[in-house]
Amino acid sequence: ALAAYQSADHLFLLKKESDLQRLVDLYLYLNLPFQAAEKLHQSIQSKTITSNQKNWKKLADCWILAKEYPLAIKALKQASHHDKTGKIELKIARLFIENSQWKQALISIDKALLTGKLTSKEQNKSYFLKGISAYYAKQPEIARQAFIKTKNYPQTRQWLKQLEFK
Secondary structure, eight states, rough: OOOHHHHHHHOOOOSSSHHHHHHHHHHHTOOOOOHHHHHHHHHHHHSSSSHHHHHHHHHHHHHTTTTTTHHHHHHHHHTTTOOOOSSSHHHHHHHHHHOOOOHHHHHHHHHHHHOOOSSSSHHHHHHHHHHHHHHTTHHHHHHHHHHHOOOOOOOHHHHHHHHHTE
């Protein structure tokens, strides 16, 4: 099936968005996330696939599966333009944390928190991640304030003790 879709794509026979989405999904099904991401990105850029939050999030997920985190962050930033919940910013923060980009993580976490739309659980997680990011960004007072705002995290006490020794 993949060979048939690839041939049709190379001959520019895939014109409908649903056909292109099917090709992307086929790449993903066959564990080819890089190819899926490239095709989806190319199709969004050429406007053969709609540029919307859903497709940008899907592109980010493809890049994440391909372990291309900077490209995933770019896609999520596009998706975040349509997000009022802060959840996408939180996902961006996690990717920054994954790559030890602590200051950028802090910025994304603050954007997510500023929406005021995160659930209580998401807020707790955000403050915990903010504490960790601030700690590694060598901002101990911000870290302390963030850890104090977390609730029901057993690791919070450990982090606060760690800050006392700094």
